[in-house]
Amino acid sequence: MSGVLSSSIGRKVAMAASAFFLMFFLLQHFVINITSIFSPETFNELSHFMGTNPAVQFVLQPVLIFGVVFHFVMGFILEARNKKASVKYVKNNGAANSTWVSRNMIYSGLVILAFIVLHFIDFWIPEMKYKYIDFLPESPNRYYEELVHKFHSPIRTGAYVASFAFLALHLLHGFKSAFQSSGMSAKRAAKLETVSKIYAIGIPVGFIVIALFHHFNQH
Numbered sequence: 389m390s391g392v393l394s395s396s397i398g399r400k401v402a403m404a405a406s407a408f409f410l411m412f413f414l415l416q417h418f419v420i421n422i423t424s425i426f427s428p429e430t431f432n433e434l435s436h437f438m439g440t441n442p443a444v445q446f447v448l449q450p451v452l453i454f455g456v457v458f459h460f461v462m463g464f465i466l467e468a469r470n471k472k473a474s475v476k477y478v479k480n481n482g483a484a485n486s487t488w489v490s491r492n493m494i495y496s497g498l499v500i501l502a503f504i505v506l507h508f509i510d511f512w513i514p515e516m517k518y519k520y521i522d523f524l525p526e527s528p529n530r531y532y533e534e535l536v537h538k539f540h541s542p543i544r545t546g547a548y549v550a551s552f553a554f555l556a557l558h559l560l561h562g563f564k565s566a567f568q569s570s571g572m573s574a575k576r577a578a579k580l581e582t583v584s585k586i587y588a589i590g591i592p593v594g595f596i597v598i599a600l601f602h603h604f605n606q607h
């Protein structure tokens with residue numbers, strides 16, 4: 389592993405692999421959360437399953453957390469290396485050969501990192517405390533109420549919505565970059581462009597809809 393990660397190509401491929409893994413997670417996370425708009429019962433059932441299934445809790449969840457941390461750490465390493473290289477060769481200076489979004493992946497990434505910290509404080513940490521510290525009895529219908537409660541605050545809702553806009557920017561460029569790093573041919577990448585654009589805009593917009601729906605639908 390360290391051998392693979394010590395080459396520039398190896399690092400890019402590893403970054404693309406972790407990106408595809410996180411995109412897959414995001415899709416299933418979206419599918420579960422969108423049910424909260426249509427059917428609180430379905431949302432509770434799915435959340436209860438995910439929250440109590442040992443394979444999800446003790447295999448998938450640690451793998452996911454590793455994937456998130458890996459993606460961030462590799463992102464910082466790639467950014468630092470690119471900066472060094474662009475000073476040396478003056479190759480990445482401005483709009484001449486890169487778009488604004490691609491040059492700012494690190495900034496959109498940092499906004500998403502800040503969001504993840506807030507999101508863990510909001511949902512993941514209370515969940516871990518409930519189950520593994522306080523050992524409270526499992527109550528299969530609690531998830532929906534907990535979710536709705538979080539979107540009461542306009543500040544938190546606003547922070548979520550703004551973060552999802554940055555997520556769209558990050559994904560728009562992320563797809564292109566990941567296709568390139570994974571060695572896909574330009575022809576194939578062009579074919580997948582529409583699907584990747586639909587994902588990169590559709591998923592964040594969907595998350596925005598969920599946040600706004602619960603904010604304006606408080607009871």
Ligand code: HEM
Nearest residue numbers: 417421439449452456500507511512515535595596598599
């Ligand atoms: C309106 C939007 C969202 C809602 C309502 C939401 C809801 C939740 C909930 C309820 C949990 C706790 C799951 C548990 O451990 O029981 C969670 C965990 C998590 N969320 Fe979100 N989420 C949203 C958007 C996002 C986005 C955009 C990302 C990534 C950029 C994300 C990443 C994560 C991660 C990494 C976890 C921890 C892993 C897990 O336990 O499943 N979430 N989210």
